[in-house]
Amino acid sequence: MDKYKETFGVDISKDVFDVYGSECGHSQFKNDEQGFKLFAKTLASDSLVVMEATGYYHYRLAQFLYKNGIAVSVVNPLSVKRFIQMKLSKVKTDKSDAKAICNYGLSNEVPLYNALTDVQVECLQLFRLLDSYLKKRTATKNKLHGEEVLGIPSKYVYGSLKRDLKHLNKEVKGIEDRLLELVKQDQQPQLTLLTSIPGIGIKKASFLVVITDVFY
Template sequence: MNKCKQIYGVDISKNVFDVVDSKEIHSQFKNDGKGFKAFHKALPADALVVMEATGYYHYRLAQFLYEKNVNVSVVNPLSVKRFIQMKLSKVKTDKSDAKAICEYATVNEVPPYTAKDKNQAECLQLIRLIDIYLKQTTALKNKLHGEKTLGKPSKTVYHSLNRSLKAVQKEIKILEDRLTEIVKEEQQKQLTLVKSIPGLGNKTAIMLIVLTYAAHQPHLLT
């Protein structure tokens, strides 16, 4: 059980976020700066705001409230889904989702959101995008190899592929640099220890640290 008197379940979508509190009062706000401020203004001092990890959408609101010293928790959507299934609820609306999140937090201990969560979540986003770019790199290299096999019948196509490959590789470098920056800032000591393992490079060490942390913070994985 959570000690806060008023619990607010939040369901976030692209344009709005729905809120249902412990008294089952429903309200809706725009998913932007003005909406965040309006929601914050309506919160009592002892409020606990709980939301699911929903990719980009929840980060902005969670961080905004955290910086305003509001008690915030970001929970694993799978845990809430299982909770709903146990209640045998078949109604699926934003309002019902917000209510379910509120009820979930009422009967379960929920983890406090911290700025560190935000950094680790960014790390996971970076890794996912790097993975996408690496797949694009492989595809472009294979296509270039195919063009070479054909004897470069179209210089325009060949040069376009080369430019695209260099552009993707540049983006990967930018993302990897940011990933390194975050890990060094948060866990330099651990990074040094992991890198001391023979045969383990800097990139692999960083990936290992981020994914190990995420395994213990399941709400960040979704």
């Protein structure tokens, strides 16, 4: 990775992100627009920033750096984990994680990040919403079961929960349909390839396409 003046490993959490530079060491910034700008000011134009695919948290920073001309790589967390295990590192803190990611970037040819398209951004938003609705649906199902266990459930409570479950099922289906529509629009060849595998239906295939396309 000697074509870059300095490599930075970034470990991101909800509120902050820790950075470890191969030359400048550790620093920390807020995980918001102001923090992004402050971090960008510390980077030379020929720097490389490496971060793990963390679902939601890495996305905004990766997009910001990419749009500001900074080389970014978003890597699979499992690859970094294996790298850490190979190095027999037993101390796990945000600082050590950022350093491990930096060392991973120095030791491996990492792929460069490309900004997400409008379709990919919508898929990411849909996944967030789907995750929220699925959790609510599970909670509602558990409440229904709890009322049934009582043996004499309130008709009003039971009816309210059933209506809530019906609404959540409708919303989940709507999101799944929209995701499938977007995948067909943007990644039909990949979708066709996955559905040709025995045991993988079109819904599961569409999820796999989105997960691979957006998160990795």
